[in-house]
Amino acid sequence: MKIAVLGGDGFVGWPTALHLSDQGHEVHILDNLSRRWIDTELGVQSLTPMDSIQERCRIWKQETGEQIHFHLLDLAKEYERLKAWLIDHRPDALIHFAEQRAAPYSMKTDRHKVYTVTNNTNATHNLLAAVVESGLDPHIVHLGTMGVYGYSSVGAPIPEGYLDVEIDTPSGKKAQEILYPTKPGSVYHMTKSLDQILFQFYAQNDGLRITDLHQGIVWGTHTDQTRRHEQLINRFDYDGDYGTVLNRFLIQAAIDYPLTVHGTGGQTRAFIHIQDSVRCIELALKDAPAPGERVKIFNQMTETHRVRDLAELVAKLTGAEIKYLPNPRKEAAENELIVKNDQFLALGLDPTTLAEGLLSEVVDVAKKYAHRIDRSRVPAVSAWTRDLGQRVDRDPEGKGLKSVS
Numbered sequence: 001m002k003i004a005v006l007g008g009d010g011f012v013g014w015p016t017a018l019h020l021s022d023q024g025h026e027v028h029i030l031d032n033l034s035r036r037w038i039d040t041e042l043g044v045q046s047l048t049p050m051d052s053i054q055e056r057c058r059i060w061k062q063e064t065g066e067q068i069h070f071h072l073l074d075l076a077k078e079y080e081r082l083k084a085w086l087i088d089h090r091p092d093a094l095i096h097f098a099e100q101r102a103a104p105y106s107m108k109t110d111r112h113k114v115y116t117v118t119n120n121t122n123a124t125h126n127l128l129a130a131v132v133e134s135g136l137d138p139h140i141v142h143l144g145t146m147g148v149y150g151y152s153s154v155g156a157p158i159p160e161g162y163l164d165v166e167i168d169t170p171s172g173k174k175a176q177e178i179l180y181p182t183k184p185g186s187v188y189h190m191t192k193s194l195d196q197i198l199f200q201f202y203a204q205n206d207g208l209r210i211t212d213l214h215q216g217i218v219w220g221t222h223t224d225q226t227r228r229h230e231q232l233i234n235r236f237d238y239d240g241d242y243g244t245v246l247n248r249f250l251i252q253a254a255i256d257y258p259l260t261v262h263g264t265g266g267q268t269r270a271f272i273h274i275q276d277s278v279r280c281i282e283l284a285l286k287d288a289p290a291p292g293e294r295v296k297i298f299n300q301m302t303e304t305h306r307v308r309d310l311a312e313l314v315a316k317l318t319g320a321e322i323k324y325l326p327n328p329r330k331e332a333a334e335n336e337l338i339v340k341n342d343q344f345l346a347l348g349l350d351p352t353t354l355a356e357g358l359l360s361e362v363v364d365v366a367k368k369y370a371h372r373i374d375r376s377r378v379p380a381v382s383a384w385t386r387d388l389g390q391r392v393d394r395d396p397e398g399k400g401l402k403s404v405s
Contacts, residue, residue, distance in 0.1 A: 042239065328383040
């Protein structure tokens with residue numbers, strides 16, 4: 001297949017592009033490189049050193065003989081160029097990663113909220129409108145988030161996207177299938193909830209074939225393809241805005257930094273290893289919906305854990321100290337999370353779980369590149385409200401100068 005990976009320079013996009021190229025597909029990356037500009041804005045860099053996207057693609061061809069094509073294009077701002085690209089290249093599938101992906105970043109300031117909504121919603125709608133106008137019929141695979149469901153629980157497993165309900169009518173109860181009610185916990189998660197509605201409309205109105213993947217928190221760094229050469233390594237975020245919780249714990253342990261657990265640590269989250277994430281994309285591509293079929297929704301996760309349990313696991317593995325801090329997020333102190341992921345299991349996914357060897361692998365990567373870490377960027381300081389911002393601990397190590405007056 002000819003596959004366009006939109007946002008293919010990112011944390012999940014890059015290993016996905018490599019994986020699909022390795023499977024023999026013709027892969028095109030469309031990206032505006034905004035994630036690299038955000039690094040510059042935040043004054044932080046990936047733990048792992050990243051070459052330019054052009055150099056990464058050159059190394060991949062050198063190592064495998066396979067060409068990954070890169071196109072500098074901004075989905076949210078360059079609608080006409082996007083439409084022209086689709087008509088010119090006629091891809092069989094479009095994998096949509098081209099959205100600002102960090103909840104804390106989306107909550108930093110009003111500017112970051114506006115940017116996240118503008119970028120994410122426009123990118124998604126521009127893509128859908130351009131596909132309709134191009135007259136093509138590609139399979140669109142979107143990387144969404146488990147966060148659209150929210151993190152409260154009624155004690156029943158969260159279904160894969162849809163919920164069967166009964167509605168009272170004058171003639172009695174009638175069954176109806178609805179989207180599982182969304183309860184986004186950040187502006188970022190809200191944009192993914194808006195994506196859902198856009199997908200439903202374009203699927204029913206124009207017959208677009210869409211798969212929406214509600215993904216859990218990604219951990220790990222290596223895939224089979226990124227191991228092939230030092231310069232193919234994936235980006236690895238450790239800062240308080242973009243670093244995912246388990247990866248952050250492992251990095252903190254590697255540099256003798258306290259494992260920062262916010263609130264009680266009773267938040268239950270869904271997780272998936274990066275290797276499983278790219279494998280799920282491959283499986284979803286092979287199971288495309290037919291024109292006119294409803295949007296396919298998969299829960300792309302393999303296991304759930306409480307944050308404090310993860311911290312205790314990493315502390316036991318590494319001897320790290322755990323430090324409980326005020327929570328900058330507006331969320332329940334404790335929650336349960338039971339999630340169905342039957343569809344990917346039925347398609348043949350063999351889940352990667354939190355094995356000690358894989359955890360140690362991430363610690364080893366962190367130790368190798370520890371000299372690149374700016375410890376001042378480790379704390380999570382982006383708060384959901386002004387009141388919460390006043391209670392944020394910006395110095396978990398206690399190394400700041402203290403006033404004695």
